[in-house]
Amino acid sequence: MKLQHYLGGLEGLDPISLETRVFVEAWEERIFGIHTAMMALSPQLNLAATPSTFGTVWTWADLRKGAESMNPFDYFKFRYYEKWLGGISAYFVANGYITQEELDARTKDFLTSPPAMPKGGDAAVDARVRTYLLVGDDPKRDRSTPPRFASGDVVRVANPNSVDHTRVPGHLRNKHGVIDSIYPDAYTYLCDTGPDGIGEAMPVYCVRFDPEALWPGNTEKHFTFYADIFEAYLEPATAS
Amino acid sequence: MKLQHYLGGLEGLDPISLETRVFVEAWEERIFGIHTAMMALSPQLNLAATPSTFGTVWTWADLRKGAESMNPFDYFKFRYYEKWLGGISAYFVANGYITQEELDARTKDFLTSPPAMPKGGDAAVDARVRTYLLVGDDPKRDRSTPPRFASGDVVRVANPNSVDHTRVPGHLRNKHGVIDSIYPDAYTYLCDTGPDGIGEAMPVYCVRFDPEALWPGNTEKHFTFYADIFEAYLEPATAS
C-alpha cells in the first residue's frame, strides 16, 4: 500500500489550511514554470519542434510517480512545491541534462553571491509553451467499442496492484457505486500504468457513491460522493 | 481510515533500524516503568487493594487509543517512548491527578536546577506491581459456545468501522485466509471496542494468509503470513 493513494478519508489530520495564495514563497513560481515548460516541450506532443534541448518525456504522470514513491512522511513534511523542486531536480540529473555537482555548486553560488541569471534562448521555445497552454493536450479519442456499463448500473471499483502510479483513489477500492453518467467518447491516459490498467483510450464514467458505504458510521449525512473513473477500474457489482 | 491500523505492507519506508537497545535514552525507562505501574494498579484487576491514589482504568488499550488517534505524521515523527510520554502525561492531567501547570513548572525545575526526587510511598504499591508482572492478567475464559469456524475453513476478515481502537490489521481487511488453528477456550479483550466488535470472551483463531493475495505481484515467494484473529472479525468466505 502506498499511503499517497489513500488520502481520501484519512483520519487524525490537522485543521484545514486557509492559505489562499497559489505560491507561498516567491521561488515556487519558478519551479511551477519549469514544470509547465517541460510538459509543453515533451516530445510526444503533436506540436512544432523547437531548438530546445529537452528531448525526454515529462507529463503529470511523471511528476506524480515521484510523489507516490516518496517516503509517506516526507510527502507530508514537504510543502507542495518543495516536492516538485526535489522531483524535477532529480529528473534533470537522472536524465543527464545537468549533474548533481553542477546543481549543488550553482545553488551555493546563489546562496553566497547570486550571479546574474543567463539571458537568451530561442523564441520558438516560448511560443510552443504558449501554444501548449492555450491548446492543451486533448486525451479524447473516438470510441472503438461500446461502453461496458450504462447509467444506473451498480459497479464495483477494482483493486489493481499499483506499481508506481494509479488513478484509483484508495478509499474507493473494492467499494460499490452507481454509474451516474458516461462521458462521451473515450479517454487516453498520460502513460501506460501497466498492470494498474490505464493508458489506451477507454470510456470514463462519473460514479456516485454513498459515503455511508465508504466510511460506515464515520461520515456525514445528506452527502453524496462522485468520482470520475476509467472503465478498466470498474467491475460488475458483486454480492457482498 | 486511521493510518496506524494500516502499517502492514506500507510502501516507501526507510531501511530497518538496527538499534537493539530497548531504551535509547535513559529517561525512556522511567516512562516505561510508570506505564507498567499504571497497568498494575488499574482497579479492574483482581489484585489486593493498595494505598496508591491511582483509581482509574489504564490498560494497553488506553495507551494504544492515544497512539491511534494521533496525527499520522506525529506518530511517525516521535520515537516510541516519546509517544508514551505524551499520552501518559496527558492522561494524568485529563484525569485530574496533576495539572498541566504543575507538570510544566516541575519540568522547568528539572531543566534548570534539578530538585531531589521525593522519597517514600507504601511498599504494598510495589508489591502489587510485582505481583501483576509475575502473574499477569489472564484473558482466557471458559468457552460458552462452540467456535464458529473449524481448521481448514476459508474465512474472510471483516472490515468493521473502527471508532478509536481495533485489533484488525488493516492489510488483512476484506482478505480471505484459512483457519490454521483454533486456540483453546475463549479470550476477552482489554476493553469493549464498540462497533469494532471485541471485548467479551470469544474464540481466537490463528489464520493463514497467502501474501500474494494480500499484495498481488508485490510481495515475496515461499512466504506465509499468519495472524491471530478474534472470532468477531471473521466471516464465512465469500466468492470474489
Add this chain to the structure above:
Amino acid sequence: MQRFEYPTDRETANAARARALESLLIEKGVITSETVDKIMSIFATEMGPFNGAKLVARAWVDPAFKMLLAENTMAAVEKMNFVTKGAGAEGEHMRAAINTPEVHNLIICTLCSCYPWPVLGLPPYWYKDPSFRARAAREPRKVLSEFGLDIDPGKEIKTWDSSAQIRWFVVPERPAGTDGFTEEQLAALVTPESMMGVSMVKPPAR
C-alpha cells in the same frame, strides 16, 4: 500549527536551488530566459479565475446559458471569448457543478491537485494541502465550517473527486442585492473559493 521543525534556512535554500536549476536550464538550452515569466504572465492575464467569474456571471443573467453550462460545459465555455477557445491545458474537458438552494457542490482531488486551469487558473495552497484532500472526502461539512461556511443540515452536499481527465468547477449561487448588476459587476464579486465550493459569493458591499 508547527508540526515539523525545519532548518532555519529552509526557504533560502529552496530559493537558491530553484534559481540554480532555472539558470542551468537556460544555459543548457532547455528553456529560455523568458520562459517562466511568460508562463506566469499567461496565468496572470489569460488563464485564471477571471475567466471562471465571467462564466458564472453569464450563467446568473442567462438561464439558457446556465443550462448549457450544466449539460454541456465545454459548449458553453466555447461561447466565451477566452484566449484558450474554451479548452487549454488542464481544461480540455471541464464540467460545471451548479449550486442550488437544495445542493451545495465541492470539488476536490484526493490523489493530487487536478484543477481547471483555463477557467480557474492555479489552485490555492489549501486545495493542494493533504489535510483538505483527505478530510473533504469524508467530512465536507466540518471542513466547510472551518472555512467559515456552515451548510444547512438539510441541504445535500455533492463532492466531486477529479480522478480522471475531467476537471470540475462550481457555479455558486447569485447573491442577494445584485438586481440590475451588469455581467461585469457580477463577475467582480466571484472569488476562486466560491468556484471551488468552500465559500458563497457575498452580496456587494453597500
Add this chain to the structure above:
Amino acid sequence: MQRFEYPTDRETANAARARALESLLIEKGVITSETVDKIMSIFATEMGPFNGAKLVARAWVDPAFKMLLAENTMAAVEKMNFVTKGAGAEGEHMRAAINTPEVHNLIICTLCSCYPWPVLGLPPYWYKDPSFRARAAREPRKVLSEFGLDIDPGKEIKTWDSSAQIRWFVVPERPAGTDGFTEEQLAALVTPESMMGVSMVKPPAR
C-alpha cells in the same frame, strides 16, 4: 537517516518531562519512589531473554521438550523454574515457532509492539519502529537481509503477526560446533534477535 529536524534540546526536554512526571506521581501517592526501579530490576533479573534462552537450550538437548514447546508452549514453559511460573504479564499465552531446515520464522506486531515479556523481556527499538512493522509483513526476505541474514530462496518464511492475546517467539536452530555443550553453555549463545527470527544463533567462538 535524519528524516525530521528536531529541537536541539529534544532529549533534555524529554528527560526533564519524564522526571517531572515521576516526581509528581510519587508526591501524589500514585507510585512510590521505588516503583520504577523495582520494575526495571524485575526485567533485569527475572523476566528477560535469559529465560527464553533457557527454553531454547532445553529444546535443543531434549527432543520431547522441543515437541511439547511446539504443541503446547505454556505446558513446556511451566516445566522451567521461572519466577513467573510460566505466565506473567504479556506472557499469559505464548506460542513458540520452531525453526527447521525448511522453515524460518519471524515475529512481528503490525498494530503495535506485542512481545512475550516473561521469556524475552522488553522488545528492542527496531521491533517497535514503524519501518520494521510495515516492511516485515510484505517483504521479510528483504528486511532480513538488512539484518545481515540471507534466507535461502527455497526455504519458507513464516511470519507471525501478534494481533490478538497470544505472544509469539522463535526457537532458532542449534548451531554447529556445540556437540556436548551443557544447557547453560548453549543458552549463553542465544540472542534476543535469534528468538525473534532476525538472526541465526552463531556457532561458539573457537
